[in-house]
Amino acid sequence: MNQPLAGYAPAPVTARMENHGNHMLKVAMQTGNDLLARVGSMVAYEGFIQYEPNPPAVRQIARDWVTGEGAPLMKCTGDGLLYLADYGANVVVIQLNGDGISVNATNLLAFDAHLTWGVERVKGLAKFAGQGLWNTRISGQGWVALTSRGKPIVVDCGGGEDETYVDPDALVAWSPNLKVKGKRSFKAQSLIGRGSGEAYQMAFSGQGIVVVQPSEDSTDRLRIRG
Numbered sequence: 501m502n503q504p505l506a507g508y509a510p511a512p513v514t515a516r517m518e519n520h521g522n523h524m525l526k527v528a529m530q531t532g533n534d535l536l537a538r539v540g541s542m543v544a545y546e547g548f549i550q551y552e553p554n555p556p557a558v559r560q561i562a563r564d565w566v567t568g569e570g571a572p573l574m575k576c577t578g579d580g581l582l583y584l585a586d587y588g589a590n591v592v593v594i595q596l597n598g599d600g601i602s603v604n605a606t607n608l609l610a611f612d613a614h615l616t617w618g619v620e621r622v623k624g625l626a627k628f629a630g631q632g633l634w635n636t637r638i639s640g641q642g643w644v645a646l647t648s649r650g651k652p653i654v655v656d657c658g659g660g661e662d663e664t665y666v667d668p669d670a671l672v673a674w675s676p677n678l679k680v681k682g683k684r685s686f687k688a689q690s691l692i693g694r695g696s697g698e699a700y701q702m703a704f705s706g707q708g709i710v711v712v713q714p715s716e717d718s719t720d721r722l723r724i725r726g
Contacts, residue, residue, distance in 0.1 A: 513581070535577075538609055541586055543585045544583040547578065552577070558575070575613060586609055589649055596641060596644060600640075600675075601637070603646060604671060604672055612642030615640040619636055647672075648672055652711050657707065657709065668701070679704070680704055682700055683700065684700055
């Protein structure tokens with residue numbers, strides 16, 4: 501019976517975070533190197549790993565989540581292998597080397613607890629819709645895992661003069677050093693994005709990347725928040 505299943509066995513550990521297939525994250529846990537992960541994302545683990553939902557560090561930052569942006573997080577500690585997933589979504593692993601990334605909270609799966617993080621408003625969009633767009637910014641030296649509804653595309657803006665335009669409902673993450681502005685246009689339902697009539701796109705320029713998923717979020721990201 502084991503022979504046909506051999507191709508699905510765990511692979512040797514080569515990094516702190518890595519993919520097991522396209523839809524699962526494997527984390528090598530060590531004492532003192534804690535992890536923050538989306539509540540409910542654990543699908544399996546080996547060794548001795550403990551979980552603390554809504555730890556004090558998260559509650560402190562959650563006081564600033566008056567906009568409703570943010571995902572419930574749990575603190576994972578211990579030694580072993582931890583497997584995480586989010587309803588079969590694709591998993592994207594990123595290693596930060598002193599830089600940062602701005603992430604849509606609904607696409608945030610896990611990140612090293614020692615990284616600097618917080619919720620911030622994206623400048624330049626407030627005039628287009630209510631109070632604008634809020635994202636989770638993570639920076640430092642460490643690992644971050646994102647989810648995407650389908651295989652994402654990673655666009656390198658390249659630092660040129662041309663701008664990259666993205667439907668906010670398909671946006672996963674971007675380099676925080678990029679310049680961001682909103683663009684308003686009219687479109688028919690059969691064209692780009694959901695719905696019809698007046699629509700918004702986000703324009704990115706500068707040196708950095710933009711991660712876009714081939715599916716639109718079920719919530720309107722550019723909604724009025726109060």
